[in-house]
Amino acid sequence: MFYPDNERFPYELEDPIDDSDTENPRCYQKGGFHPILLGDRLGPRSNGRFRVVNKLGAGGYGTVWLCQDTHYKPSTITKWRVVKLIAAKKSTPNCPDLKILDYFRDVARSTLDDFGICLPLEHFWLTGPNGRHLALVFPWHGCTLGTIPDYYGFHPALIKDMAFELVESLRFLHLRGLCHGDFRPSNVLLRLLPGADEMPESQLEEVLSEPYKARVIRISDGKFLDELPSTERPANIPEYMVAPATVPIAWGLHTRHPVLIDLGVSFPFSQPPKQGTTGIPISFAAPEDIFRTFDNNSRRPLLGPAADIWSLACTLAHLRVARNPFQVDQADLSSVVAQWEECLSPLPEPYRSKYREIEDIETPLDEVWGDTPAIQLDPVVDPKAVYEGRAERRLATSGTRNWLKARMMRMRRLEVYPEAAKKMLKEEMQSDAKVKERLPFLEDMEVPNVSKEGMEVTMEKEEIELFWSLLEGCWRWKPEERVSIEEVVRHPWFEGRGPREIPKPAPWMVVVRTMWSFWDYVKSVSRGRVHCVREQEWSLIVMGRLPPVVAAACRRIGKFFFALFGSLTPSALRKKLVWDPKMFSSNPPGTPRQATEDAADWETW
Missing domain, CATH: 3.30.200.20 (Phosphorylase Kinase; domain 1)
Known part of the structure; x- marks a missing residue:
């Protein structure tokens, strides 16, 4: 029921x-x-x-x-x-x-x-x-990335290693023409030893x-x-x-290597979600995702790799500063927009109109008639005087008007004091001879920026400027103006950590796996299921990963098969191939397929 x-x-x-x-x-x-x-x-x-x-x-x-x-x-x-x-x-x-x-x-x-x-x-x-x-x-795998800053924020080199591996993971997806769609700390786990x-x-x-x-x-x-x-x-x-x-x-079973999980809402660059959003929490969502904006000409959603770049910057900020500047406790749109405006600039069009429509706020006449240039727009959430007052106080106390830069300069207390962690390491190794590595990346490490009175950490001014330049390039309002993943991976904040070359599969492997995908398609249709590989997706798998002559031959073969079978209904396909549908099921005659879990339901990739 x-x-x-x-x-x-x-x-x-x-x-x-x-x-x-x-x-x-x-x-x-x-x-x-x-x-x-x-x-x-x-x-x-x-x-x-x-x-x-x-x-x-x-x-x-x-x-x-x-x-x-x-x-x-x-x-x-x-x-x-x-x-x-x-x-x-x-x-x-x-x-x-x-x-x-x-x-x-x-x-x-x-x-x-x-x-x-x-x-x-x-x-x-x-x-x-x-x-x-x-x-x-x-x-x-182990814990999520969200737990890392409070424990290991005292070691910037370790944090940068993790951040760079995250960027490489996203770069791997983007080079294959895929957007993750839900990039945030809870979807990043640390590998276990x-x-x-x-x-x-x-x-x-x-x-x-x-x-x-x-x-x-x-x-x-x-x-x-x-x-x-x-x-x-x-x-x-x-x-x-x-x-x-x-x-x-504290068990020390984690490595320093992150793993990107939950690709369930991933999508190809050319096929963004029709609804214009992936459902990512608004604290990590790009403006075009939250306001579900569409291209004026094609009427296609603006979602694409640039939305991942915005989410990546939020995740990197959480990892290095222990806070996503746009983090809110609940799905409060006005709070997120207020954080955007305080950290970046007043909300521009087309998001500005959509926000006022959602919040039922009247648009000032000078904006209706176009009398106010975009550069002089006032914030839409709090009065301009409120932001100016906060900025002046930050300038007096931290030497910067920027909210996030001031946050980076502020000292913060962490959960693990390095001496205590090393003591824990020694005790664990003495108590359990089988364990060779406990808290492996705390042993013999230098601990910069930590006061003797407590576990308090600040960032150097040079790093603050570099890190802000990275974030600012990712947090531009227009998707087309944001930096690409290739620019991110080569940013000087990563201190020379260069991108690794992605190995190319052998041509025969591409052909075999591509035909395997097509077999999955035929098998699924013969079972009465919706096919799992469309023609354009099948072509995308082949495109650009084979020598031109081989790729052209594969595309011709694929088009022939899809022309022959692609538009057929399951019953028509069965008649055309003269296949017995019972060959795909161990169910007794007359037993509905949905009523049992049979051996044919087990598949390994």
Whole structure:
């Protein structure tokens, strides 16, 4: 049964978990999340390959679980994987999480790892009481980037290393013609040390601590679901919900290498979202994303690689300064615009008119008649005098009118004092002889800009100017005026860290993987699914990655096949090829495909 938002849901948590990464009980209804309990086995049909041991997160997409791969070889090794279960209504054969894989068919897994791109290792389909769910299997990584500045902000070289690797990850996507669409600290994880995903379960329990469970109550009588008779327990909602766990920084299991995750809203440069936004939180969103602006001539959304550049700058500011200057606690548009105007300049057109329309603010007559030049526009949120007063106070105290520069000059206290961290390192190595590296990038490091009285950090004035020049180039109002990813990667703030060459795949690999993509298309159509590789996307995979003669031949072959099969309906295709659809399913005759998870639902990339 589905309960609309205006109708009360019959279940609630006994003790609500105070964490934004925990789902609402309302998510567990038709088309929503798959109910999971610790110890459950996940896999297609009776496979049960992945044993659930802890929860790592949740969001609008679904839930993320840490699982043991019970089929891993050799069986003497415990292998930990991450399984992301997508909500049923978002689980389709052509959903973005699967579709994005087609753009990396010709890329070796080692290359993706080198450039910090995290894609599913494999996927399967799981049918439950709330519908049919897509399950994605990932490697296990550590904490998000958001926790780093408060711990390691005292070491600028380390921060720059991480920042540069992030830029390289985004550059890798942009060179393949893709926008990430949701670039922010929570979508960047730190890799764990080699072998961490094979630690014994006893050590894992010590690292993550015991999962916290919040029991679910039936509102009508106040009874806990786990106390009800099995015949009365609802199948669509779990008996309890689990608070997300993460690997604490203090364990020293993290490396300094970030990994970019969640490419589910990524899109090609030529195919921006029709709605004009990717749904990225407004604190990290570019103006053209928030106001959903379109090109006046083509009426296409203005979203593109420049929106990623804006989000990248917000992420870099968070990493180096421990604060995104446009960060707000809630989705408060006026607060974000006020921060923009204080840090940059008054909001220009076309965003200015759209903001006033959203906030129902009357436009002054001098702007209506064009009497005020754009350079003399007043802020649209707070009066100009307010901004001027703040700027004058900053000038008197910090020597700059710029809000973010003043923030960089301010001393801040961090969470870890270096002497304490080194002491922790020594104690850990003495207590556990098996652990060779604890807090690996704290040992024997120089600690600049730290006072003896406390863990307080400031930036040098020369670095402040360099860093601001990088951010300012990324935060220009017009997308076409922002710097490109190639300009970012060569910016002097990175102190000579040059871009790495991206290895080109062998021509035969491109051909094989491209034809593999086409086979996926034929297979999906024969199963009655929407095809996952369109003709233009298939051509994009080939274009520019093969010698001209080979590329031309591949394009001709592709056009022939798409002309032959591309416009056919599933039934027409089956008749044309004289294929038996039962060859793709192990279901008994008359059994609906959606009612079971069969072996054909297991696919590995």
